[in-house]
Amino acid sequence: MSIVTRPLLFLVPLLHAFAAPPAQVRFATFNTSLYRDSLGALFVELSNPASANVKVKKVAEIIQRAAPDVLLVNEFDWDPQTDSQGRTTVDLFHDHFLAVSQNGQAALNFAYRYTAKPNTGFSPRDKNEDGLITAADTGGVLVDFNNNGQKVTTAGTREYGDDCFGFGEFRGKYGMAVYSKFPIQTSAVRTFRRFLWKDIPGALLPDISSTPAPQDWHDTTELGVFRISSKSHWDVPIDLGGGIIAHFLCAHPTPPTFDGSEDRNGKRNHDEIRFWADYIDPARSTYHRDDAGNSGGLPVATRFVLAGDYNADPSRGESIAGAARQFTGHPFIDNTVVPSASLFGSASTNTASFSGGLRVDYVLPSRAGFSIAAAGVFWPPAGHALATLASEASDHRLVWIDLRPNPEIAEAVAGLSAAGENGAVRIAFRASPGYAYTLQETADLILGPWQPVPGAVVNVAGDFSAAVTVAASAPGFRFFRIAAAFIP
Ligand SMILES: [Ca+2]
Ligand SMILES: [Ca+2]
Ligand SMILES: [Ca+2]
Known part of the structure; x- marks a missing residue:
């Protein structure tokens, strides 16, 4: 006899009551271009919606029209500053723009939000860069990351930005934020802001071609502090x-340009x-280590959305050949649906207007635990009534994908075993809440x-030990499997 397990599509009611996941969830990403010229400028602007740049309202209107459930903003x-009600820029954009009808669109309510410090505009010179925003102290490391002969530690210039952990003329420029209608497991968020580039096995560290030493663009001191993430890498679990749980994997890698x-x-x-x-x-997450010191990546058959x-772009632009195909050719990522502007009658899969149009913004689900219901890029073509809304808001377009959560047998069934018992076969396993x-x-x-x-009735006890007994009287081979479905 052999036992195999597979997910099953039809449903059987079970006694355990448990909230089912939603039938469908819309995830989105949007590079909103909501960066300003100095630290604090965006806070002031979002605090005073009447005098804010009109682009802020356009960005909010696009988000309202797309109406995602979970959204990454780049x-x-x-x-870090807050107003008298304790609100950050992330909250102010929500309360003053997303939660206010823009141009007749339905207001949104994201009860759950997340942000954290990026690497942009933080200098290795500032020993206390994880502390409060103060003048840079002198205890850190002097670096010349861009090899222009200057170790710039005074904020406010491009040269300063180039000598920071991530490019930014001031601290926090080009950050990220997550808005969600579903609870964010904040205490389980993993950030990888501090991970060093040199600690990736086989890292593509740059080289000065005129010197014999390999990969010597950065000296030993610089490699000792150079972080891989130009903003940050966040694993944000969404319940x-x-x-x-869907692991919302957020990042914003550097443009491949602005170098030599x-x-x-x-x-x-x-x-x-x-x-x-x-x-x-x-098999490949052998080197990851988060900012809290925990190692490892996602277990097999984990739901995620990159x-x-x-x-x-998978095929064009100035990125290294194959850079994007690390995602679009990944065996664990579902690339069967490529978002396009089809809702606007366009077949384009571009997401950004520069360089003649590129696909650079992604919302990519795991093959495990999701099926794709629909996807799209908010890009009304020229002549469409909404064309200027999109083009004036940002040089990028919002990308969305609708996902249906599916049962994952690895989550629903553990420790499956079978044993003979009085002329019958008893099959036992560990069950999980929420499944029939x-x-x-x-x-x-x-x-x-x-x-x-x-x-044959699968009995699930209060401690989720499960068992089912089947008579073994029939001749010949019989094969059994346990099927699991969400309790509707
Ligand atoms: Ca420099
Ligand atoms: Ca060299
Ligand atoms: Ca380049």
Whole structure:
């Protein structure tokens, strides 16, 4: 006898009551271009909606029209300050713009939000860069990351930005924020802001071609502090209900441009993408270590949604060949549906207007635990009534995908075993909340068909130990499997 397990599509009611996950969830990413010229400027602007740049309302209107359930915003200045009600820029954009009807659109309410400090505009010179925003102290490391002969530690210039952990003329420029209608498991968020580039095995560290030493663009001191993430890499677990967690994997790798023949930004862009491509594969997540010191990546068969502006098109642009294909050719990522502007009658899959149009913004689901219902890019073509709304708001377009959570057998069934018992076979396993189970059988493991075993009831105890007994009287081979479905 052999036991196999497979997910099943039809549902069987079970006694345990448990909230089912939603039938469908819309995830989105949007590079909103909501960065400003100085620290605090965005905070002031979002605090005073009447005098805010009109682009802020356009960005909010686009988000309202797309109406995502979970959204990553790129290029949104990080700022630790709060107003008298304790609201940050992330809250102010919500309360003053997203939660206010824009141009007749339905207002949105994201009860859950997340942001954290990025690497942009933080100098290795500031020993206390994880502390409060104060004048840079002198205890840190002097670096010349862009090799222009100057170790710039005074904020406010491009040269300063180039000598920071991530490019930014001031602290927090080009940050990120997550808005969600589903609870964010904040205490389980993993950030990888501090991870060093040199600690990626086989990292594409840049080289000075005129010197014999390999990969010597950065000296030993600089490599000792150079971080791979130009903004940050966040694993944000979203609780979709019914015990279903989606790991929202957020990042915003550097553009591959603004460098020289050494292509240090192209190489960093490639490895920033690689960091996630490895993170979602247990065989390759051998080096990951988060900012809290915990190692490892996502276990097999984990639901995730990769989101963000990755500054790499699968086939065009200035990124290193194959950089984006680390995602679009990844065996654990569902790339069967490529978002396009089809709702606007356009077949284009571009998401950004520069360089003649590129696909650089991604919302990519795991193959495990999701099926794709629909996807799109908010890009009304020229002549469409909404064309200027999109083009004036940002140089990027919002990308969305509708996902249906599916049961994952690895989550629903553990420790499956079978044993003879008084002329019968007793099949036992560890069950999980939120699933209904059935026992199925077939006489032909290859061809099937699989059918429910008449009269066999899977009993799930209060401690979720589960068992089902089946008579072993019939001659010949019989194969059994446990099927799990969400309790509707
Ligand atoms: Ca420099
Ligand atoms: Ca060299
Ligand atoms: Ca380059």
